[in-house]
Amino acid sequence: MPNPQFTKPWHGVPREQIAWNPHIIEEACIGCGTCVTGCSRLVYRFDFERKKPVVVDPLNCMVGCTTCANTCPAHAIAFPPIESVLALEGLAQVRHAVEDDLLARHDILAAPAAAALPHPDRIVTLTVTAISHPTPDVMRVTLAPVQAGECFCEFTPGQYIELWEPEASHLSRSYSIANAPHGDGSIELHIRRVEGGRFTDWAFKHMKVGDRLQARGPLGGFTMRSPAGVPLLFIAGGTGFAPVLALLEQQVRFDPARAMTLVWGMRRSADFYALDTLRQLLAEAPNLRVLLVAESGDAVPATMERLDYAPGTVLDALRKDGQLIGHCDIYAAGPPAMLRELAHALGAMGVEAQRIHIDSFGV
Numbered sequence: 001m002p003n004p005q006f007t008k009p010w011h012g013v014p015r016e017q018i019a020w021n022p023h024i025i026e027e028a029c030i031g032c033g034t035c036v037t038g039c040s041r042l043v044y045r046f047d048f049e050r051k052k053p054v055v056v057d058p059l060n061c062m063v064g065c066t067t068c069a070n071t072c073p074a075h076a077i078a079f080p081p082i083e084s085v086l087a088l089e090g091l092a093q094v095r096h097a098v099e100d101d102l103l104a105r106h107d108i109l110a111a112p113a114a115a116a117l118p119h120p121d122r123i124v125t126l127t128v129t130a131i132s133h134p135t136p137d138v139m140r141v142t143l144a145p146v147q148a149g150e151c152f153c154e155f156t157p158g159q160y161i162e163l164w165e166p167e168a169s170h171l172s173r174s175y176s177i178a179n180a181p182h183g184d185g186s187i188e189l190h191i192r193r194v195e196g197g198r199f200t201d202w203a204f205k206h207m208k209v210g211d212r213l214q215a216r217g218p219l220g221g222f223t224m225r226s227p228a229g230v231p232l233l234f235i236a237g238g239t240g241f242a243p244v245l246a247l248l249e250q251q252v253r254f255d256p257a258r259a260m261t262l263v264w265g266m267r268r269s270a271d272f273y274a275l276d277t278l279r280q281l282l283a284e285a286p287n288l289r290v291l292l293v294a295e296s297g298d299a300v301p302a303t304m305e306r307l308d309y310a311p312g313t314v315l316d317a318l319r320k321d322g323q324l325i326g327h328c329d330i331y332a333a334g335p336p337a338m339l340r341e342l343a344h345a346l347g348a349m350g351v352e353a354q355r356i357h358i359d360s361f362g363v
Ligand SMILES: Cc1cc2nc3c(=O)[nH]c(=O)nc-3n(C[C@H](O)[C@H](O)[C@H](O)COP(=O)(O)OP(=O)(O)OC[C@H]3O[C@@H](n4cnc5c(N)ncnc54)[C@H](O)[C@@H]3O)c2cc1C
Pocket: 089, 090, 091, 092, 093, 095, 096, 160, 173, 174, 175, 176, 177, 190, 191, 192, 193, 194, 196, 197, 198, 199, 200, 201, 220, 239, 240, 242, 243, 360, 361, 362, 363
């Protein structure tokens, strides 16, 4: 019998809607019974005559658990790909249910002070000094330190920070810094509106100049790893442009003659922003080429040499023009789904993994 204790909704999703349970590969199973006795949720029973486990209550299985498969000496247990669970974690309702659950059970789940490990977290207070909305779905936000020196002056281009919504101590999200370090410690973020998103809903409706926000960082390892002289291909999807812009700005400042290409993809051509910034970089870097690609909308006019437009996706562009990848080291940032597809495609095209650097915006 399915046990109600084990079959309750998983972060708000009814358990019966989630295909997650073990499958026995009969011909490999040696009938040791480890899975049957090892699972505390009574998913299995044992067929004593045949000496084989039987999956009797699949819904009792804990979503994401693979303990029985890991401990099976004959590798005779299979599960669906973990991507099916990760896709659920990509749903706002699941993310919000986890957040609400953490808060509701704060007293039980909060780590005791004695268990806290010393950590290098650096939390500073920043103030919003400028906001612009280059498109209805993107905001560019400039933040500056409230106190001189209390900033992320030492970050490496490509890194990100975690930003807290004021008055909501639990609500924080990560945003890439969209510039190379400036002497005054200011940073720019590019925030894309997410339908039903908690932080972006607040940011688009309520964030204003003068707000003070807590920020943690700098974080992340999406930083320049390639030796000088190696040509670079930057690939950005949506606001994945932010960390890529920081890396580009760094290169244009320190090695403007470097061979570099940026391929930037958007859903609609009207979504491109910061084109003036790109034009300025193109003017300073004679071997930089920019290719904008969008799945729909009018072509972006080629107002400048080395600034081109093509309809389609980033992957279409890479497949169409093999020269884009060439011998470049690749730096790609954007939504997880796009990057998963890109990583697969680059692997299939024979690009060695050590040439690919990826910054995934997501779970
Ligand atoms: C390293 C990193 C850098 C990022 N940089 C940028 C950036 O420069 N610009 C930008 O627009 N966005 C960036 N993001 C995404 C950003 O952190 C938020 O996830 C996004 O703005 C949605 O937040 P929300 O509260 O509005 O939406 P939510 O209420 O969280 O829900 C919307 C969806 O966001 C998804 N989601 C993805 N990642 C996370 C996460 N880490 N925490 C919570 N939910 C997540 C959830 O799956 C959910 O479906 C980055 C994410 C990471 C991990």
